[in-house]
Amino acid sequence: RLVPRTGQGTRDHPPAQAALRERLLRAVVSCFKRHGAAAIDTPALELRETLMGKYGEDTKLIYELQDQGGELLALRYDLTVPFARYLAMNKVNSMKRYHVAKVYRRDNPATTRGRYREFYQCDFDIAGQFDPMIPDAECLKIVHEILSDLQLGDFVIKVNDRRILNGVFDVCGVPESKFIAACSTVDKLDKVPWEEVRSEMVGEKGLSPEAADRIGEYVQLHGGLDLIEQLLQDPKLSQNKLAKEGLGDMKLLFEYLTLFGITGKISFDLSLARGLDYYTGVIFEAVLLQQENEHVEELVGVGSVAGGGRYDGLVGMFDPKGRKVPCVGVSIGIERIFSILEQRLKASGEKLRTTETQVLVATPQKDLLAARLKLISELWDAGIKAEMLYKKDPKLLKQLQYCEDTGIPLAAIVGEQELADGVVKLRDVSTREEVRM
Amino acid sequence: RLVPRTGQGTRDHPPAQAALRERLLRAVVSCFKRHGAAAIDTPALELRETLMGKYGEDTKLIYELQDQGGELLALRYDLTVPFARYLAMNKVNSMKRYHVAKVYRRDNPATTRGRYREFYQCDFDIAGQFDPMIPDAECLKIVHEILSDLQLGDFVIKVNDRRILNGVFDVCGVPESKFIAACSTVDKLDKVPWEEVRSEMVGEKGLSPEAADRIGEYVQLHGGLDLIEQLLQDPKLSQNKLAKEGLGDMKLLFEYLTLFGITGKISFDLSLARGLDYYTGVIFEAVLLQQENEHVEELVGVGSVAGGGRYDGLVGMFDPKGRKVPCVGVSIGIERIFSILEQRLKASGEKLRTTETQVLVATPQKDLLAARLKLISELWDAGIKAEMLYKKDPKLLKQLQYCEDTGIPLAAIVGEQELADGVVKLRDVSTREEVRM
Numbered sequence: 001r002l003v004p005r006t007g008q009g010t011r012d013h014p015p016a017q018a019a020l021r022e023r024l025l026r027a028v029v030s031c032f033k034r035h036g037a038a039a040i041d042t043p044a045l046e047l048r049e050t051l052m053g054k055y056g057e058d059t060k061l062i063y064e065l066q067d068q069g070g071e072l073l074a075l076r077y078d079l080t081v082p083f084a085r086y087l088a089m090n091k092v093n094s095m096k097r098y099h100v101a102k103v104y105r106r107d108n109p110a111t112t113r114g115r116y117r118e119f120y121q122c123d124f125d126i127a128g129q130f131d132p133m134i135p136d137a138e139c140l141k142i143v144h145e146i147l148s149d150l151q152l153g154d155f156v157i158k159v160n161d162r163r164i165l166n167g168v169f170d171v172c173g174v175p176e177s178k179f180i181a182a183c184s185t186v187d188k189l190d191k192v193p194w195e196e197v198r199s200e201m202v203g204e205k206g207l208s209p210e211a212a213d214r215i216g217e218y219v220q221l222h223g224g225l226d227l228i229e230q231l232l233q234d235p236k237l238s239q240n241k242l243a244k245e246g247l248g249d250m251k252l253l254f255e256y257l258t259l260f261g262i263t264g265k266i267s268f269d270l271s272l273a274r275g276l277d278y279y280t281g282v283i284f285e286a287v288l289l290q291q292e293n294e295h296v297e298e299l300v301g302v303g304s305v306a307g308g309g310r311y312d313g314l315v316g317m318f319d320p321k322g323r324k325v326p327c328v329g330v331s332i333g334i335e336r337i338f339s340i341l342e343q344r345l346k347a348s349g350e351k352l353r354t355t356e357t358q359v360l361v362a363t364p365q366k367d368l369l370a371a372r373l374k375l376i377s378e379l380w381d382a383g384i385k386a387e388m389l390y391k392k393d394p395k396l397l398k399q400l401q402y403c404e405d406t407g408i409p410l411a412a413i414v415g416e417q418e419l420a421d422g423v424v425k426l427r428d429v430s431t432r433e434e435v436r437m
Numbered sequence: 438r439l440v441p442r443t444g445q446g447t448r449d450h451p452p453a454q455a456a457l458r459e460r461l462l463r464a465v466v467s468c469f470k471r472h473g474a475a476a477i478d479t480p481a482l483e484l485r486e487t488l489m490g491k492y493g494e495d496t497k498l499i500y501e502l503q504d505q506g507g508e509l510l511a512l513r514y515d516l517t518v519p520f521a522r523y524l525a526m527n528k529v530n531s532m533k534r535y536h537v538a539k540v541y542r543r544d545n546p547a548t549t550r551g552r553y554r555e556f557y558q559c560d561f562d563i564a565g566q567f568d569p570m571i572p573d574a575e576c577l578k579i580v581h582e583i584l585s586d587l588q589l590g591d592f593v594i595k596v597n598d599r600r601i602l603n604g605v606f607d608v609c610g611v612p613e614s615k616f617i618a619a620c621s622t623v624d625k626l627d628k629v630p631w632e633e634v635r636s637e638m639v640g641e642k643g644l645s646p647e648a649a650d651r652i653g654e655y656v657q658l659h660g661g662l663d664l665i666e667q668l669l670q671d672p673k674l675s676q677n678k679l680a681k682e683g684l685g686d687m688k689l690l691f692e693y694l695t696l697f698g699i700t701g702k703i704s705f706d707l708s709l710a711r712g713l714d715y716y717t718g719v720i721f722e723a724v725l726l727q728q729e730n731e732h733v734e735e736l737v738g739v740g741s742v743a744g745g746g747r748y749d750g751l752v753g754m755f756d757p758k759g760r761k762v763p764c765v766g767v768s769i770g771i772e773r774i775f776s777i778l779e780q781r782l783k784a785s786g787e788k789l790r791t792t793e794t795q796v797l798v799a800t801p802q803k804d805l806l807a808a809r810l811k812l813i814s815e816l817w818d819a820g821i822k823a824e825m826l827y828k829k830d831p832k833l834l835k836q837l838q839y840c841e842d843t844g845i846p847l848a849a850i851v852g853e854q855e856l857a858d859g860v861v862k863l864r865d866v867s868t869r870e871e872v873r874m
Binding site: 005006008010011015017018019021033034035036037038039040041042043044045047049050063064065067070071075096097104117118128130131134135141145259260261318354355357369370373381384385386387390391392 | 501526568582
């Protein structure tokens with residue numbers, strides 16, 4: 001006999017975790033619905049060709065299925081590429097959808113930091129040709145609403161634009177062929193200091209030291225509307241078409257975010273690059289700030305809890321005619337948020353109920369199983385959440401103990417006397433008060 | 438460019454289907470919660486060794502992952518084996534849980550009859566050492582509640598017991614080594630007539646013609662308490678230890694089902710065998726009866742919509758010490774029920790809303806985007822489900838048309854006059870009534 005276990009980087013959710021997760025997902029989905037999104041569901045199994053060439057270096061993390069005859073399949077890596085495939089396949093030009101489902105990555109699991117090989121993603125995306133920055137602003141509003149609702153403590157939402165980054169690389173003398181490499185190096189600035197990023201640029205990525213230094217001056221900048229204005233005046237950037245477009249849209253975005261009243265949590269941050277290849281415009285990432293309370297250590301390293309951006313070219317990659325559908329979307333990092341809420345619940349000592357049972361049907365004497373079965377059947381048929389112990393003659397104490405252990409608030413007791421009188425004794429488990437009814 | 442598509446036997450659920458599915462799953466889960474079950478979640482990826490040797494012939498339908506270094510993995514085939522693995526791994530002796538999740542089978546898809554390679558299962562199981570037939574009766578009550586709630590039309594729940602079947606085989610002269618083969622042949626009686634089953638028994642399975650004829654006399658019987666009593670008096674069966682045990686428990690089960698008031702839909706049917714190896718006691722299957730209405734043709738072939746049984750040995754297969762945890766459970770065949778509800782919805786012409794938006798924020802004149810953004814932000818913050826068009830200056834007619842297309846009942850209109858007066862005009866989209874507030 002083998003020792004039963006789950007695969008590396010995957011885990012079960014026992015009832016207490018499943019109940020907390022249900023509560024968390026409900027909060028996220030209710031925000032998505034508040035913004036008018038419809039749900040879709042796509043298969044966890046996609047054709048391998050659908051996923052290939054979409055994730056850059058991370059393509060190696062895709063789980064492939066064995067060739068057992070028939071089509072070559074793989075497990076989805078995210079919900080964005082399947083969404084783009086869905087839009088192209090069904091020739092949908094405009095859609096606001098959410099999708100909550102598991103995705104799969106053959107990553108090195110760092111389970112202590114909430115990184116798994118199978119995990120939930122909660123995505124909200126707006127597809128369609130619209131006026132600039134209106135859907136983009138709504139995505140940021142959604143991140144703001146969810147992080148505020150969940151009371152995760154202070155946070156900041158970093159915003160940048162791939163067009164601004166590419167403009168910066170261009171004016172710093174980076175050849176276009178090295179934009180993506182430069183981008184993925186800049187992306188590390190949230191974890192390592194500039195000096196290390198600089199040496200990777202010059203060493204591994206082969207940029208000139210001068211170009212790296214010039215990039216360094218830009219990507220260490222962050223601020224708000226003032227910084228946007230400053231860069232719009234920048235003698236070099238203002239001459240670059242891509243950067244100018246990006247900065248113009250960034251200004252518009254800040255205008256809309258001001259109307260939403262959320263600029264206090266937004267930081268225009270030129271070091272934000274995001275890993276995935278498919279972004280084409282605005283990108284953003286929400287980061288929890290360190291809390292000055294007892295949980296400091298656990299929270300360190302949790303980092304990003306939401307991210308997203310604009311990907312105007314992805315649907316076109318699937319369309320037989322190359323027809324483009326601009327898209328912008330956000331993914332909520334539910335696993336990390338879940339880890340935080342779980343630690344907080346543990347620290348508070350609060351016990352989450354794992355069932356919703358309202359009443360336990362109990363008997364104080366022997367040979368009353370038939371009475372219990374009749375009563376519980378009536379309760380179920382009336383829509384009342386009810387349980388009973390699966391013993392013929394359980395002791396009353398055991399039955400009441402079960403209520404206390406599982407948080408059932410009421411016990412409906414039928415004894416010989418109650419049967420004779422045609423009543424039920426309803427007992428409040430915590431106060432021990434009883435009424436006959 | 439490739440033509441975008443989903444893999445064979447898998448499918449997307451566009452919003453209308455996702456909304457119907459959500460409604461259906463909510464009904465099923467609310468029944469499971471009414472019976473006091475807690476949720477658990479297990480990975481879709483299990484170690485290959487966990488799944489092997491549990492499904493008999495159907496093991497060949499398991500999707501295996503490619504060996505990309507590391508552990509050998511496979512996609513779960515059902516939710517029962519992962520549940521047993523969970524119980525053994527966590528040394529849980531007693532648990533009532535539900536699990537709604539997708540499972541995977543490399544089957545020949547018959548998508549017209551609601552058979553897919555990726556599909557949802559909705560399982561409710563009771564694990565633990567209890568007095569006989571009390572949890573088993575609850576599983577049948579659950580099937581009865583769900584099928585009644587969903588108003589799927591008339592149905593019957595067939596019940597049998599593996600011990601009775603094995604007893605029948607024994608007294609008919611089948612050697613024990615051929616019980617499983619005989620069982621899987623008997624299982625076909627719901628699709629083909631007895632003559633064909635008989636010839637498979639004698640031909641492929643190598644039973645003697647006399648044994649087959651004797652089996653035929655038993656497995657064509659079905660009835661209620663009267664049949665149980667008759668078989669308990671049967672000169673041969675009454676001498677068989679296993680059959681006697683099974684019949685005794687069946688009598689007890691009918692007693693409990695009488696108290697639940699549901700025997701009208703229950704049929705003790707000796708032809709019911711169920712495919713899976715792991716059943717050890719009571720087995721059951723719910724079948725929809727043909728409806729005498731316009732949907733006759735579509736409903737034919739839908740057949741089984743729920744099934745389950747007792748599997749007392751499965752957890753022990755995973756326990757390092759072979760410790761047994763008796764289990765009984767039911768799986769609701771949500772995909773078939775979904776197909777029926779979908780056809781019914783189509784026939785009724787009813788249009789299911791795919792979003793829950795309560796109000797569209799609209800403007801009748803140009804240059805009022807800022808007013809819309811401010812108002813919608815206030816609505817979202819107040820928890821109201823609101824949308825607006827992502828255009829700077831949409832026409833009022835287009836905005837109202839959007840409400841009609843998507844079923845949004847109200848439009849909150851801010852024009853120049855309303856802005857000047859500090860009010861909002863709330864319009865009922867269907868009646869066209871307006872109030873200023």
